[in-house]
Amino acid sequence: MTVMTVRTAEEREESHRLTAFEGLAALSLDALSSVAYGPQAIVIVLAAAGAVGLGYTLPVTIAITILLAVLVISYRQVIEAFPGGGGAYAVAKQHLGRQASLVAAASLIVDYILNAAVGVSAGVAALWSAFPVLYGARVWLCLGVLALITGVNLWGVAESARVFIGPTVAFILAMAIVIFGGLLRSHPAYTLAGSLPKVTASVGILLLLKAFASGCSALTGVEAIANAVPEFRRPRARRAQHTEMWLGILLGAMLIGISVLIRKFHVAPSANETTLAQLAAAAVGRNIVFYAIQLITTVLLALAANTSFGGLPVLAALLARDNNLPHLFALRADRQVHRYGIVVLAVVAAILLVVAGGDTQKLIPVFAIGVFVGFTLSQGGMVRHWRSERSDGWVMRACINGIGAVMTTAALAIELVSKFTEGAWLVVVVVPLLVLMFDRINVAYQRIGDLLELGKQPPPPQRMSSLVVVPVGGMSRLTAEAVSAALSIGDEVRAVTVCYADPDEELADAGFRDQWEAWHPNVPLITLHTQHRSLAPPIVKYVRTLEAEEGYQRLVVLIPEVLAEHWWRWILHNQRGFILQRAIQRGTENVVICRLRYRLSLVARHEPSATVPPGAGG
DSSP states (O other): OOOOOOOOHHHHHHHTSBOHHHHHHHHSHHHHHGGGTHHHHHHHHHGGGHHHHHTTHHHHHHHHHHHHHHHHHHHHHHHHHOTTOOTHHHHHHHHTOHHHHHHHHHHHHHHHHHHHHHHHHHHHHHHHHHOGGGGGGHHHHHHHHHHHHHHHHHHOHHHHHHHHHHHHHHHHHHHHHHHHHHHHOSSOSSOOOOOOOSSOOOOOHHHHHHHHHHHGGGGTTTTHHHHTGGGBOSSHHHHHHHHHHHHHHHHHHHHHHHHHHHHHHTOOOOSSSOHHHHHHHHHHOSSHHHHHHHHHHHHHHHHTTHHHHHHHHHHHHHHHHTTSSOGGGGOOOTTSOOHHHHHHHHHHHHHHHHHTTTOGGGTGGGSSHHHHHHHHHHHHHHHHHHHHHOOTTHHHHHHHHHHHHHHHHHHHHHHHHHHIIIIIHHHHHHHHHHHHHHHHHHHHHHHHHHHHTTTSOOOOOOOOOEEEEEEOOSSSHHHHHHHHHHHHHOSEEEEEEEEESSHHHHHHHHHHHHHHHHHOOSSOEEEEEESSSOSHHHHHHHHHHHHHHOOSSEEEEEEEEEEOSSGGGGGGSOOHHHHHHHHHHHHOSSEEEEEEEEEHHHHTSSOTTOOOOTTOOO
16 A cells, blocks of 8 residues: 655755755855865965064964954854844844944845856866867856856755755865875875965064965855755754854864964965865875865855855845845745845946956955955854843853954954955945845835835725726727726726827727717727827826816726736737826826736637737737
């Protein structure tokens, strides 16, 4: 005997959400793949002081790892306190005020968009570095990769996560091979090509701070899990916390391991190879394993953009629910994806890739600044959260968040100062503009809510006397349906038709009037004569005359149309409804416009073979 179970709608919805493992694959690619450029950023800065400077790579990395631990602990608390998602935005909204939350949201949006563009361009750069013939097509390659990632995410969050499980696991294994292989070797398996400056400078606190700030680019993406808690399966908060913890463990281990190898093999900057490529060559040699590691790294850098596709749509949905973005950003498709947020992210990232010519270095100066704004506001907000809650151990938790706030603020300041002229000024301009846009949208929604008295009890419904005007163009079943609908909703109905100053038109109008009289619908037909061959102006003028008479409490214009059976047949219709609606909206003040769109099969249901006379279609 076979027992069949039918999944409920709720169970089907849950199946499209993330497990902890899938969440690690879908939302952690940005953070995990940052080990490919974070340690290199430290090396490039410290190399200015020669071999002595490179000796500080490990201490700087340890400091970054400590900050990582603080952030992971903090965001686990954020997930618990704000299971609805939103991360820095939700924390700042509750504890720092609305404006602070909008700054956090704007900063995260900038970072998400840049992360998508940087991840795709970096992956493509690694590809054309291996195959130089592809350099001229780098922009098209970037757009192709971006389109592929967008399509996968529109397919569904959980489905896209499953696609990324394989590459994520492969990258973690590749990093393990590099780190353990390097630790087990007493000498590099391949001669490294990096070089140091001939003049050795002293290592000062400013150089170390700059190296720390540059290396903090490896922390981008740590907040993505807290922003996307609603995407996890139940229990959502616990699964998200487990994902955040494993992200911290894996990323911290990778950063420390790579830093130890940099120090062990005295890796210096190279114009031809990345730091990670040099370490891979030193650990395993130049063989098939080396090229496999490079290929896996290339794929992960490109797929790191998926973190943005997992985080930004959820953040946009929260902003929309708070009336700071259009409400359509809060809508979900059948597979539980916020398709509008995904599409907008893809379009803006594509524009950036085209403007930058697919060059990662043109995007790097403005990268990671926005996320540190979110880090700082989130840490500060959590300090106030613990002070207001005063639960057991709140002092220690507040201290952890306070230290994190100080560290992220220092890193943010150094990032802005050191990269301001290189493009960081753009973030300083864009973030306030986004906040201004959020404010204007919120004001518009408030005005609509006040006028409609949303949430308030309206006065009792009452019947209003109404006059319905029906524009008609000839005798047809559509005309009959429109007049019938108008008689159903109005106390008085008037049909209007437009006659142009032309003998043929006047003859056709006379014939139409004879047909109308023979039909005898008990509705007067009013002919509006005009010297110009334009449909809307005479109808608008007539409706404005009715407005001035004030004989009825409600004036309605009912516009009948035929709904196209197929999308490609839309062009066969004359678009009279759209033209009239736009003209009446602009030319009147207190008119209700009703566009009735009839299916052709419904209008002709009594005689399926009937045809609609010319001029009578919608």
